[in-house]
Amino acid sequence: MSEHRATIRWEYSGSDFVKGRYSREHVWVFDGGITVNASPSPSVVPAPYSNPANVDPEEAFVAAVASCHMLTYLFVAARAGFAIERYTDDAVGVMTKNELGIFWVSKVTLRPNIAYVGSQSPTPAQVQQLHHQAHDRCYIANSIKTEVVVED
Numbered sequence: 624m625s626e627h628r629a630t631i632r633w634e635y636s637g638s639d640f641v642k643g644r645y646s647r648e649h650v651w652v653f654d655g656g657i658t659v660n661a662s663p664s665p666s667v668v669p670a671p672y673s674n675p676a677n678v679d680p681e682e683a684f685v686a687a688v689a690s691c692h693m694l695t696y697l698f699v700a701a702r703a704g705f706a707i708e709r710y711t712d713d714a715v716g717v718m719t720k721n722e723l724g725i726f727w728v729s730k731v732t733l734r735p736n737i738a739y740v741g742s743q744s745p746t747p748a749q750v751q752q753l754h755h756q757a758h759d760r761c762y763i764a765n766s767i768k769t770e771v772v773v774e775d
Contacts, residue, residue, distance in 0.1 A: 627654075628653075628654045629651055629652065629653055629654075630651070630652040630653075631649060631650075631651055631652075631661075632649055632650045632652065633647070633648075633649035633650075643672075644672070645672065646671070646672055646673075646674075647662055647663045647668050647672055647673055648660065648661070648662045648673070648674050648677060649661050649662070651678075651683075659677075659678055660674070660676070660677040660678065661677050661678050661679065661680070661683075662674040662675075662676075662677035662678075662679055663679055663680070664679040664681055664682070667679075681716055681718065681728055682716075684716060684728055684731075685714050685715065685716035685728070685731055686714070687763050688714065688716075688731045688733070688761075688763050688764065688767070688769070688771060689712045689714035689731070689733055690763075691761040691762055691763035691764065692712075692733055692735075692754075692757050692758065692761050692763075692764065692771070692773070693710050693712060693735070694761075695756075695757040695758075695760050695761045696710070696735070696737075696753060696754065696757035697710065698757075698760075699753050699756045699757050699760065700745070700753050703745070703749070703753065704743065705739055705743060705744070705745050705749075705753075706739060706740035706741065706743065707737060707738070707739055707740065708738045708739060708740045709736075709737070709738040710735060710736070710737050710738075711735070711736045712733055712734055712735045712736070713734045713736075714731060714732065714733050714734065715731070715732050715734070716728045716730070716731045716732075716769075717729060717730045717731075717732075727769075728769050729769060729770065730769060730770045730771075730772065731769055731770070731771050731772070732771075732772045732773075732774055733771065733772065733773045733774065734773075734774050735754075735773065735775075737750075747775070750775065751775075754773045758771060758773070
């Protein structure tokens, strides 16, 4: 078992809190020492109460899903004997309303572009199987109810 920690910090900035006129900008501090400026998405909370330059929780969620899938794919590909030179992914999360009318990230689409080393590239069927294995073993994918789709 392992634990993973993050500290979230927000401070009141002297605006009209009760009327919703306050900044939602905050920071995420991770155990390795990195600090990330965070904010709600401007599509959820308009400026000046949000900051589009900061990472929003929905972006971070999509990045976590994509990162976990990539790391697991690298692992299963290496075990299958395929060397990878480069892996990029333009992942997209979609928010919709659930049956109660509450927004949630209902789908994350991964769009990996993978370059293999040398002539030892997997067949399309092997790539599909590697993605399936990566999805089944990804810690994040096993922790969420969001649909995760891999597009080639």
